[in-house]
Amino acid sequence: MPSDLVLVAKFGAAHGVRGEVRIKSYTQDPQALLDYSPLATRDGRLFHIESLRPAREVLVARITELKDRNAAEAVTNLDLLVPKDRIPPAEDEDEFLHSDLIDLKAYSVAGDFIGTITAVHDFGAGAMLDVARKARKSVLIPFTKAMVPEVNVAGGRVSVDCPPDYFEDTPRPPEDRD
Incomplete structure:
Protein backbone atom coordinates (compact mmCIF):
# COMPACT_ATOMS: atom_id res chain seq x y z
CA MET A 1 0.00 0.00 0.00
CA PRO A 2 1.45 3.39 -0.91
CA SER A 3 2.44 5.36 2.18
CA ASP A 4 0.07 8.22 1.35
CA LEU A 5 -3.01 5.98 1.61
CA VAL A 6 -4.66 5.10 4.92
CA LEU A 7 -6.93 2.13 5.54
CA VAL A 8 -10.25 3.52 6.84
CA ALA A 9 -12.74 0.70 6.28
CA LYS A 10 -13.45 -2.71 4.77
CA PHE A 11 -16.42 -3.96 2.78
CA GLY A 12 -18.31 -6.77 4.45
CA ALA A 13 -21.14 -8.94 3.20
CA ALA A 14 -23.95 -7.82 0.93
CA HIS A 15 -27.03 -6.50 2.72
CA GLY A 16 -30.35 -7.14 1.00
CA VAL A 17 -30.97 -7.38 -2.73
CA ARG A 18 -30.57 -3.75 -3.85
CA GLY A 19 -26.79 -3.53 -3.68
CA GLU A 20 -26.34 -2.32 -0.13
CA VAL A 21 -23.24 -3.58 1.62
CA ARG A 22 -21.95 -3.82 5.18
CA ILE A 23 -18.87 -1.76 5.99
CA LYS A 24 -16.52 -2.12 8.95
CA SER A 25 -15.18 1.35 9.75
CA TYR A 26 -11.75 1.83 11.33
CA THR A 27 -12.27 5.55 11.92
CA GLN A 28 -12.87 6.99 15.38
CA ASP A 29 -16.23 8.31 14.15
CA PRO A 30 -17.65 5.67 11.79
CA GLN A 31 -19.95 8.21 10.10
CA ALA A 32 -16.83 10.15 9.01
CA LEU A 33 -16.59 7.73 6.08
CA LEU A 34 -19.16 9.94 4.34
CA ASP A 35 -16.66 12.81 4.46
CA TYR A 36 -13.94 10.64 2.90
CA SER A 37 -15.98 9.46 -0.09
CA PRO A 38 -14.93 8.38 -2.65
CA LEU A 39 -13.01 5.52 -1.06
CA ALA A 40 -10.32 3.72 -3.06
CA THR A 41 -9.28 0.08 -3.22
CA ARG A 42 -5.73 -1.19 -3.55
CA ASP A 43 -6.34 -1.85 -7.26
CA GLY A 44 -7.44 1.75 -7.86
CA ARG A 45 -11.22 1.41 -8.01
CA LEU A 46 -13.27 4.22 -6.44
CA PHE A 47 -16.50 3.80 -4.50
CA HIS A 48 -18.84 6.71 -3.73
CA ILE A 49 -20.94 6.47 -0.57
CA GLU A 50 -24.50 7.70 -1.05
CA SER A 51 -25.69 6.90 2.48
CA LEU A 52 -24.64 5.17 5.70
CA ARG A 53 -26.66 3.83 8.57
CA PRO A 54 -25.61 1.96 11.70
CA ALA A 55 -26.38 -1.76 12.01
CA ARG A 56 -25.07 -3.44 15.16
CA GLU A 57 -21.26 -3.53 14.92
CA VAL A 58 -21.03 -2.33 11.30
CA LEU A 59 -22.54 0.22 8.96
CA VAL A 60 -24.82 -0.46 6.03
CA ALA A 61 -23.98 1.62 3.00
CA ARG A 62 -25.55 2.45 -0.31
CA ILE A 63 -22.70 2.74 -2.81
CA THR A 64 -23.20 4.41 -6.21
CA GLU A 65 -21.20 1.73 -8.05
CA LEU A 66 -23.05 -1.24 -6.50
CA LYS A 67 -26.39 -1.65 -8.26
CA ASP A 68 -27.45 -5.11 -7.03
CA ARG A 69 -26.64 -7.93 -4.62
CA ASN A 70 -24.19 -9.58 -7.05
CA ALA A 71 -22.15 -6.39 -7.27
CA ALA A 72 -22.17 -6.04 -3.47
CA GLU A 73 -21.07 -9.66 -3.03
CA ALA A 74 -18.18 -9.08 -5.45
CA VAL A 75 -16.57 -6.49 -3.16
CA THR A 76 -16.71 -8.47 0.09
CA ASN A 77 -13.52 -8.06 2.16
CA LEU A 78 -12.05 -5.27 0.00
CA ASP A 79 -10.01 -2.73 1.96
CA LEU A 80 -11.09 0.89 1.54
CA LEU A 81 -8.47 3.63 1.63
CA VAL A 82 -8.17 7.39 1.43
CA PRO A 83 -5.19 9.67 0.83
CA LYS A 84 -3.63 10.67 4.13
CA ASP A 85 -4.01 14.39 3.37
CA ARG A 86 -7.83 14.01 3.41
CA ILE A 87 -7.79 12.90 7.05
CA PRO A 88 -8.05 15.86 9.42
CA PRO A 89 -5.28 16.29 11.97
CA ALA A 90 -5.85 14.71 15.36
CA GLU A 91 -7.50 16.94 17.93
CA ASP A 92 -5.50 15.32 20.73
CA GLU A 93 -1.70 15.24 20.70
CA ASP A 94 -1.88 11.63 21.92
CA GLU A 95 -3.83 10.41 18.85
CA PHE A 96 -1.91 8.79 16.03
CA LEU A 97 -2.69 7.04 12.78
Whole structure:
Protein backbone atom coordinates (compact mmCIF):
# COMPACT_ATOMS: atom_id res chain seq x y z
CA MET A 1 0.00 0.00 0.00
CA PRO A 2 1.45 3.39 -0.91
CA SER A 3 2.44 5.36 2.18
CA ASP A 4 0.07 8.22 1.35
CA LEU A 5 -3.01 5.98 1.61
CA VAL A 6 -4.66 5.10 4.92
CA LEU A 7 -6.93 2.13 5.54
CA VAL A 8 -10.25 3.52 6.84
CA ALA A 9 -12.74 0.70 6.28
CA LYS A 10 -13.45 -2.71 4.77
CA PHE A 11 -16.42 -3.96 2.78
CA GLY A 12 -18.31 -6.77 4.45
CA ALA A 13 -21.14 -8.94 3.20
CA ALA A 14 -23.95 -7.82 0.93
CA HIS A 15 -27.03 -6.50 2.72
CA GLY A 16 -30.35 -7.14 1.00
CA VAL A 17 -30.97 -7.38 -2.73
CA ARG A 18 -30.57 -3.75 -3.85
CA GLY A 19 -26.79 -3.53 -3.68
CA GLU A 20 -26.34 -2.32 -0.13
CA VAL A 21 -23.24 -3.58 1.62
CA ARG A 22 -21.95 -3.82 5.18
CA ILE A 23 -18.87 -1.76 5.99
CA LYS A 24 -16.52 -2.12 8.95
CA SER A 25 -15.18 1.35 9.75
CA TYR A 26 -11.75 1.83 11.33
CA THR A 27 -12.27 5.55 11.92
CA GLN A 28 -12.87 6.99 15.38
CA ASP A 29 -16.23 8.31 14.15
CA PRO A 30 -17.65 5.67 11.79
CA GLN A 31 -19.95 8.21 10.10
CA ALA A 32 -16.83 10.15 9.01
CA LEU A 33 -16.59 7.73 6.08
CA LEU A 34 -19.16 9.94 4.34
CA ASP A 35 -16.66 12.81 4.46
CA TYR A 36 -13.94 10.64 2.90
CA SER A 37 -15.98 9.46 -0.09
CA PRO A 38 -14.93 8.38 -2.65
CA LEU A 39 -13.01 5.52 -1.06
CA ALA A 40 -10.32 3.72 -3.06
CA THR A 41 -9.28 0.08 -3.22
CA ARG A 42 -5.73 -1.19 -3.55
CA ASP A 43 -6.34 -1.85 -7.26
CA GLY A 44 -7.44 1.75 -7.86
CA ARG A 45 -11.22 1.41 -8.01
CA LEU A 46 -13.27 4.22 -6.44
CA PHE A 47 -16.50 3.80 -4.50
CA HIS A 48 -18.84 6.71 -3.73
CA ILE A 49 -20.94 6.47 -0.57
CA GLU A 50 -24.50 7.70 -1.05
CA SER A 51 -25.69 6.90 2.48
CA LEU A 52 -24.64 5.17 5.70
CA ARG A 53 -26.66 3.83 8.57
CA PRO A 54 -25.61 1.96 11.70
CA ALA A 55 -26.38 -1.76 12.01
CA ARG A 56 -25.07 -3.44 15.16
CA GLU A 57 -21.26 -3.53 14.92
CA VAL A 58 -21.03 -2.33 11.30
CA LEU A 59 -22.54 0.22 8.96
CA VAL A 60 -24.82 -0.46 6.03
CA ALA A 61 -23.98 1.62 3.00
CA ARG A 62 -25.55 2.45 -0.31
CA ILE A 63 -22.70 2.74 -2.81
CA THR A 64 -23.20 4.41 -6.21
CA GLU A 65 -21.20 1.73 -8.05
CA LEU A 66 -23.05 -1.24 -6.50
CA LYS A 67 -26.39 -1.65 -8.26
CA ASP A 68 -27.45 -5.11 -7.03
CA ARG A 69 -26.64 -7.93 -4.62
CA ASN A 70 -24.19 -9.58 -7.05
CA ALA A 71 -22.15 -6.39 -7.27
CA ALA A 72 -22.17 -6.04 -3.47
CA GLU A 73 -21.07 -9.66 -3.03
CA ALA A 74 -18.18 -9.08 -5.45
CA VAL A 75 -16.57 -6.49 -3.16
CA THR A 76 -16.71 -8.47 0.09
CA ASN A 77 -13.52 -8.06 2.16
CA LEU A 78 -12.05 -5.27 0.00
CA ASP A 79 -10.01 -2.73 1.96
CA LEU A 80 -11.09 0.89 1.54
CA LEU A 81 -8.47 3.63 1.63
CA VAL A 82 -8.17 7.39 1.43
CA PRO A 83 -5.19 9.67 0.83
CA LYS A 84 -3.63 10.67 4.13
CA ASP A 85 -4.01 14.39 3.37
CA ARG A 86 -7.83 14.01 3.41
CA ILE A 87 -7.79 12.90 7.05
CA PRO A 88 -8.05 15.86 9.42
CA PRO A 89 -5.28 16.29 11.97
CA ALA A 90 -5.85 14.71 15.36
CA GLU A 91 -7.50 16.94 17.93
CA ASP A 92 -5.50 15.32 20.73
CA GLU A 93 -1.70 15.24 20.70
CA ASP A 94 -1.88 11.63 21.92
CA GLU A 95 -3.83 10.41 18.85
CA PHE A 96 -1.91 8.79 16.03
CA LEU A 97 -2.69 7.04 12.78
CA HIS A 98 -1.50 3.45 12.89
CA SER A 99 0.36 4.10 9.65
CA ASP A 100 2.35 6.87 11.39
CA LEU A 101 3.58 4.41 14.03
CA ILE A 102 4.72 1.68 11.64
CA ASP A 103 8.53 1.71 11.15
CA LEU A 104 9.20 3.95 14.15
CA LYS A 105 12.20 2.81 16.22
CA ALA A 106 11.48 1.83 19.82
CA TYR A 107 14.03 2.78 22.50
CA SER A 108 13.98 2.24 26.25
CA VAL A 109 13.74 5.38 28.36
CA ALA A 110 17.45 4.79 29.05
CA GLY A 111 18.13 5.08 25.31
CA ASP A 112 18.75 1.39 24.45
CA PHE A 113 17.43 0.25 21.07
CA ILE A 114 14.59 -2.27 21.45
CA GLY A 115 13.36 -2.77 17.89
CA THR A 116 11.14 -1.46 15.11
CA ILE A 117 7.34 -1.18 15.21
CA THR A 118 5.97 -3.44 12.50
CA ALA A 119 2.25 -3.37 13.29
CA VAL A 120 -0.39 -1.96 15.61
CA HIS A 121 -3.01 -4.44 16.86
CA ASP A 122 -6.18 -3.95 18.83
CA PHE A 123 -7.64 -7.19 20.14
CA GLY A 124 -10.33 -5.38 22.11
CA ALA A 125 -8.46 -4.35 25.25
CA GLY A 126 -6.46 -1.49 23.75
CA ALA A 127 -3.80 -0.99 21.12
CA MET A 128 -0.58 -3.03 21.17
CA LEU A 129 2.62 -2.16 19.34
CA ASP A 130 4.23 -5.16 17.63
CA VAL A 131 7.97 -4.52 17.90
CA ALA A 132 10.38 -6.63 15.82
CA ARG A 133 13.59 -7.29 17.68
CA LYS A 134 16.94 -8.13 16.18
CA ALA A 135 17.65 -11.89 16.37
CA ARG A 136 14.77 -12.42 18.84
CA LYS A 137 11.04 -12.88 18.74
CA SER A 138 8.94 -9.79 18.35
CA VAL A 139 7.26 -8.41 21.44
CA LEU A 140 3.88 -6.78 22.00
CA ILE A 141 3.95 -3.57 24.02
CA PRO A 142 0.72 -2.03 25.34
CA PHE A 143 0.28 1.34 23.68
CA THR A 144 -0.49 3.28 26.83
CA LYS A 145 0.99 6.53 28.13
CA ALA A 146 2.61 4.59 31.00
CA MET A 147 4.37 2.08 28.71
CA VAL A 148 5.03 4.45 25.78
CA PRO A 149 5.50 7.86 27.40
CA GLU A 150 6.88 9.57 24.29
CA VAL A 151 5.99 9.29 20.61
CA ASN A 152 8.04 11.37 18.21
CA VAL A 153 6.70 10.67 14.72
CA ALA A 154 8.85 13.36 13.10
CA GLY A 155 11.94 11.99 14.86
CA GLY A 156 11.04 8.41 13.90
CA ARG A 157 11.05 7.01 17.43
CA VAL A 158 9.10 6.09 20.53
CA SER A 159 10.30 5.75 24.12
CA VAL A 160 9.25 2.62 25.98
CA ASP A 161 9.13 2.31 29.78
CA CYS A 162 8.73 -1.41 30.50
CA PRO A 163 9.69 -3.44 33.58
CA PRO A 164 13.33 -4.67 33.41
CA ASP A 165 12.41 -8.30 32.70
CA TYR A 166 9.78 -7.46 30.06
CA PHE A 167 12.07 -8.31 27.14
CA GLU A 168 13.70 -11.42 28.58
CA ASP A 169 13.20 -14.58 26.56
CA THR A 170 12.60 -16.86 29.50
CA PRO A 171 10.94 -20.21 28.84
CA ARG A 172 7.61 -20.81 30.50
CA PRO A 173 7.42 -23.63 33.01
CA PRO A 174 5.73 -26.82 31.70
CA GLU A 175 2.64 -26.34 33.88
CA ASP A 176 2.08 -22.89 32.32
CA ARG A 177 2.16 -24.03 28.69
CA ASP A 178 -0.87 -24.46 26.46
